[in-house]
Amino acid sequence: MNSTCTIGDLAEEFGVTTRTIRFYEEKGLLNPSRKGQRRHYSLADRTKLRLILRGKRLGLSLDESAEIILMYGTPGNNRKQLDTLLEKIGQKRKELQARRRELDAMLDEMAQAENKCRAAIADLGQQQKPETS
Template identity: 45%
Template sequence: MSNHKSEPTYTIGELAREFTITPRSIRFYEEQGLLSPQRTGQNRIYCNKDRVRLKLILRGKRLGFSLAEVKNLFELYDTNPNSAVQLETMLRMTEKKRAVLTQQLEDITSLMSELDDVETRCREELAELKRGNIA
């Protein structure tokens, strides 16, 4: 980490190591307009804002948000940093994601129950076949 205008700066390698991702991933987020590092020649120089955004991108991905959704939040924040609109948007996105996950959980629970039934029937039939073969 080097100092640039008294604000900490980071190289692509430092951020990649910190977040356990590849430099290629970071460059991809830059291509998508999610990060905008300064450049010194061919080198990218990331400030703390870029580092925080990278952390938010990765958190958003982990929560199942698309990069477009994350970008939309960044744009809302850039337009008005203390906007209720941004918070309301995030709440709506969270509610939608929760509804999708709840449905997926219900689907998985139902499938697990069906698998339990199939497994029980198979074991019962197998036990009957073995008893029939032994007798």
């Protein structure tokens, strides 16, 4: 079963060290159950870890990932909480969309650089290492 999950398994599964996982717990991003002294990780824990690591790849800090994880969690039950949550989600989405635009801009520029590079190669003619039939 997949509910069985020791810290070592989780570490290997995600390609991180156990230290890293314990560190995330220290920071309040994970709270695995305990069987005796040992930590045991549920599916929910794995999902959280996946979110954290994706956040990292996108350049989010652990605190930011923590916020986002909270947003995904089961929403509160009173109106005010829901309103503020909705507000936060909207804010984050805006931030992420801005990021997306910047990423697209960067990708465009990379494409241009690639073209310039190809052009330079073409200009060079076959003077060196043509290697084409």
